[in-house]
Amino acid sequence: MIEEEPAHKRMWVHPIIAQRVRKGQFASLFADLRAHPPKFFSYCRMSLATLDRLLGELRPGLTFMDTNMRRSVSAEERLIITLRFLATGNSFATLHFEFRMGTSTIAGIVRSTCAQIWNRLRAEVLPPPTRQQWMQIAHGFLERAHFPNCIGALDGKHIRAESAHPRKQISSIPIGQFLRIRRICSREEDFQIRAKELSDRFRRRGYDELSIKRGMTRASNIKRESLVYSRNKRIKNNSDQVRFITTYSSDHEKISCSLAKYWSVLRSDTTLKKYLPITPRITYRRNKNLKDLLTRSHHVGEKPERVFGSRGPRIN
Numbered sequence: 001m002i003e004e005e006p007a008h009k010r011m012w013v014h015p016i017i018a019q020r021v022r023k024g025q026f027a028s029l030f031a032d033l034r035a036h037p038p039k040f041f042s043y044c045r046m047s048l049a050t051l052d053r054l055l056g057e058l059r060p061g062l063t064f065m066d067t068n069m070r071r072s073v074s075a076e077e078r079l080i081i082t083l084r085f086l087a088t089g090n091s092f093a094t095l096h097f098e099f100r101m102g103t104s105t106i107a108g109i110v111r112s113t114c115a116q117i118w119n120r121l122r123a124e125v126l127p128p129p130t131r132q133q134w135m136q137i138a139h140g141f142l143e144r145a146h147f148p149n150c151i152g153a154l155d156g157k158h159i160r161a162e163s164a165h166p167r168k169q170i171s172s173i174p175i176g177q178f179l180r181i182r183r184i185c186s187r188e189e190d191f192q193i194r195a196k197e198l199s200d201r202f203r204r205r206g207y208d209e210l211s212i213k214r215g216m217t218r219a220s221n222i223k224r225e226s227l228v229y230s231r232n233k234r235i236k237n238n239s240d241q242v243r244f245i246t247t248y249s250s251d252h253e254k255i256s257c258s259l260a261k262y263w264s265v266l267r268s269d270t271t272l273k274k275y276l277p278i279t280p281r282i283t284y285r286r287n288k289n290l291k292d293l294l295t296r297s298h299h300v301g302e303k304p305e306r307v308f309g310s311r312g313p314r315i316n
Contacts, residue, residue: 019100025100026080044083051079051083055079058079061116062113081110084098089250091247159173160205166253171211174216183227191219243280247287249287
């Protein structure tokens with residue numbers, strides 16, 4: 001009779017995670033990034049001065065005691081992990097390998113740090129408006145948009161040019177916004193004024209002159225009437241096109257290049273060639289944002305307890 005080998009015990013700390021202090025992204029990269037401010041800004045989406053000021057505000061709530069079992073994660077590392085999550089939109093599983101921490105630990109750090117940011121800075125960043133401020137806002141809407149008694153409006157945001165969004169999407173934003181102004185402004189003088197204001201706004205957000213000029217020129221050469229009145233659009237028949245559906249991440253360009261480079265290998269197979277006629281169109285689904293991770297879409301009630309933790313009937 002062959003005896004079965006005993007099951008291996010689970011490790012207290014995985015060897016990869018155990019090397020966090022020496023090989024984690026924070027330990028190996030943070031000091032070098034501080035020596036190069038442009039690279040630091042690209043990594044954290046904020047300047048060194050802003051990070052130091054933010055860290056000074058949050059440090060009391062992000063500092064924990066070391067124990068005999070393990071050292072606590074420093075306030076600097078907690079903040080960098082959270083900023084990296086907010087800047088890239090990477091999943092907790094991806095950050096787990098980058099910073100060499102457990103996925104649940106990463107999730108807890110992001111949630112607790114975001115809570116600290118909100119609790120400590122909301123009074124300074126989002127103070128309750130006064131009556132005088134409401135009156136000034138309403139006067140601005142009346143003067144610029146001819147909307148009386150209006151104190152706010154919802155609008156699409158203009159992402160920054162250095163965002164991790166696809167380059168094609170970023171380059172198309174100025175064109176869409178200039179066309180929108182062209183459709184709204186009924187007089188040519190108003191269009192020129194608003195277009196100049198929009199151009200300055202795009203420059204402050206890092207857009208290059210070529211993209212701004214391209215959008216301005218295209219909107220100027222189109223008659224407003226053609227934008228105001230709807231027209232019948234042709235519906236393209238894409239039933240035969242293969243779609244590659246994946247969750248969006250900062251590595252989307254690598255996926256596109258790999259598909260274009262190795263698609264011919266798949267088509268060399270006689271069987272696959274019939275089902276893969278052309279290069280697939282990549283379709284991205286939205287990644288989980290901060291709202292999805294911090295809140296639930298449905299209420300989850302308390303779970304009934306089981307008898308002595310067994311798998312028997314629950315006590316209701």
